[in-house]
Amino acid sequence: xxxxxxxxxxxxxxxxxxxxxxxxxxxxxxxxxxxxxxxxxxxxxxxxxxxxxxxxxxxxxxxxxxxxxxxxxxxxxxxxxxxxxxxxxxxxxxxxxxxxxxxxxxxxxxxxxxxxxxxxxxxxxxxxxxxxxxxxxxxxxxxxxxxxxxxxxxxxxxxxxxxxxxxxxxxxxxxxxxxxxxxxxxxxxxxxxxxxxxxxxxxxxxxxxxxxxxxxxxxxxxxxxxxxxxxxxxxxxxxxxxxxxxxxxxxxxxxxxxxxxxxxxxxxxxxxxxxxxxxxxxxxxxxxxxxxx
Numbered sequence: 001x002x003x004x005x006x007x008x009x010x011x012x013x014x015x016x017x018x019x020x021x022x023x024x025x026x027x028x029x030x031x032x033x034x035x036x037x038x039x040x041x042x043x044x045x046x047x048x049x050x051x052x053x054x055x056x057x058x059x060x061x062x063x064x065x066x067x068x069x070x071x072x073x074x075x076x077x078x079x080x081x082x083x084x085x086x087x088x089x090x091x092x093x094x095x096x097x098x099x100x101x102x103x104x105x106x107x108x109x110x111x112x113x114x115x116x117x118x119x120x121x122x123x124x125x126x127x128x129x130x131x132x133x134x135x136x137x138x139x140x141x142x143x144x145x146x147x148x149x150x151x152x153x154x155x156x157x158x159x160x161x162x163x164x165x166x167x168x169x170x171x172x173x174x175x176x177x178x179x180x181x182x183x184x185x186x187x188x189x190x191x192x193x194x195x196x197x198x199x200x201x202x203x204x205x206x207x208x209x210x211x212x213x214x215x216x217x218x219x220x221x222x223x224x225x226x227x228x229x230x231x232x233x234x235x236x237x238x239x240x241x242x243x244x245x246x247x248x249x250x251x252x253x254x255x256x257x258x259x260x261x262x263x264x265x266x267x268x269x270x271x272x273x274x275x276x277x278x279x280x281x282x283x284x285x286x287x288x289x290x291x292x293x
Contacts, residue, residue: 012228019221021247033206035092040193045214047186069180077184084189086158094152097141104137106160107238114234125281132274139267170229
């Protein structure tokens with residue numbers, strides 16, 4: 001915990017985005033499992049991962065950690081569980097391109113919510129980065145967008161909205177540890193998967209993928225993001241999170257032999273430039289503060 005706390009917030013968010021970027025590759029690798037079975041096993045291992053992290057961090061003060069997270073933690077956890085369910089539902093009921101594009105709108109929700117609820121101003125560099133990032137996303141998935149299933153498209157919006165709400169709560173209450181909220185989200189979505197699955201048992205191959213998704217992808221992914229967002233402006237979180245869109249196709253190329261299109265490469269380069277521009281603005285502002293002090 002102390003080691004993680006020493007890592008700068010934007011770097012933690014980027015580490016979380018790297019973990020989440022394996023989501024598409026993992027979901028495509030499941031063999032025969034229904035969406036609700038995937039939700040159950042992924043959420044089960046996610047919950048156990050977060051619980052293990054909390055036990056190691058708080059030891060005998062575990063229950064106090066949940067109590068101290070209070071209503072913000074409870075509300076954030078329940079809200080995020082809807083996002084988890086919506087993501088899995090969308091992956092099976094609309095195109096991958098539609099899902100990825102809709103999730104990328106989190107950058108707009110974070111900027112808007114940050115301004116409305118936290119009075120966070122958006123610098124000219126951040127605004128330019130947002131425009132660049134959205135342009136990059138459109139280049140990456142523009143040719144693949146389709147009407148899709150309306151239910152899947154609407155479900156996909158649950159992820160960027162609930163994620164933005166969670167980050168705003170983290171920013172609003174920076175002294176409150178919101179990692180317990182991750183456990184609540186995991187247990188809630190696991191329960192929903194349990195209720196909607198006709199049977200829980202799946203192949204050992206898919207159970208391993210559920211473990212990989214729950215432990216590594218969303219487990220450490222959301223732990224890093226939740227902790228990093230405490231000290232990172234909301235709009236910057238959204239921009240850095242779009243690095244997930246760049247890394248996802250790269251993993252698909254390396255591990256699944258999916259060759260990215262020219263537009264995917266160009267769009268990914270534009271998004272990467274927007275992310276690097278944000279890190280540059282962060283370094284520039286830190287140097288400016290040191291000079292003033």
